[in-house]
Amino acid sequence: xxxxxxxxxxxxxxxxxxxxxxxxxxxxxxxxxxxxxxxxxxxxxxxxxxxxxxxxxxxxxxxxxxxxxxxxxxxxxxxxxxxxxxxxxxxxxxxxxxxxxxxxxxxxxxxx
Amino acid sequence: xxxxxxxxxxxxxxxxxxxxxxxxxxxxxxxxxxxxxxxxxxxxxxxxxxxxxxxxxxxxxxxxxxxxxxxxxxxxxxxxxxxxxxxxxxxxxxxxxxxxxxxxxxxxxxx
Numbered sequence: 001x002x003x004x005x006x007x008x009x010x011x012x013x014x015x016x017x018x019x020x021x022x023x024x025x026x027x028x029x030x031x032x033x034x035x036x037x038x039x040x041x042x043x044x045x046x047x048x049x050x051x052x053x054x055x056x057x058x059x060x061x062x063x064x065x066x067x068x069x070x071x072x073x074x075x076x077x078x079x080x081x082x083x084x085x086x087x088x089x090x091x092x093x094x095x096x097x098x099x100x101x102x103x104x105x106x107x108x109x110x111x112x
Numbered sequence: 113x114x115x116x117x118x119x120x121x122x123x124x125x126x127x128x129x130x131x132x133x134x135x136x137x138x139x140x141x142x143x144x145x146x147x148x149x150x151x152x153x154x155x156x157x158x159x160x161x162x163x164x165x166x167x168x169x170x171x172x173x174x175x176x177x178x179x180x181x182x183x184x185x186x187x188x189x190x191x192x193x194x195x196x197x198x199x200x201x202x203x204x205x206x207x208x209x210x211x212x213x214x215x216x217x218x219x220x221x222x223x
Binding site for chain 2: 035042048059089098101103105108
């Protein structure tokens, strides 16, 4: 069991560019979640997959945010036309059904 | 949605002291987890405790689901215990699957 991994760990981009983050969950977990954390706050839920189905995406922050989980394995989170307000830590978590969630190390995004 | 309140927001301890962190939540829950976030941002699982009491070394946790609160006890604190402690809950209502986090308790343990 290698845990949840995320790539890249850090991303610096210029405003207006698109960025994509990857998350590899724990292999036997069927649920995958994306959260965002800003300074001084707890993580905030963005979206959720059960296997390959995205069952909740209304909490994505705007239509510039999208996520995929092809074949129910790894997932990607894309932010188009980045803004300075998108600067945050993006966290991925996985779980088996509604049991304990395990988090990856996060991707820290800085938009300049 | 469900509300989560943690107290105290900040806590400074002398090494060796004991402490209790509290988490209040506003509705029934299916899942309650305690995390420690290290300085690099990694959320480390401490307890999965929707009800009852668990212990792991110097840490223990109790959740009283009927009264909608959970407590995290840290005994004989060490400097490595410093960081932010989060309580997170998954509500029991239909369509609840995500964790809702409190704002955390920032713990500083000084030698």
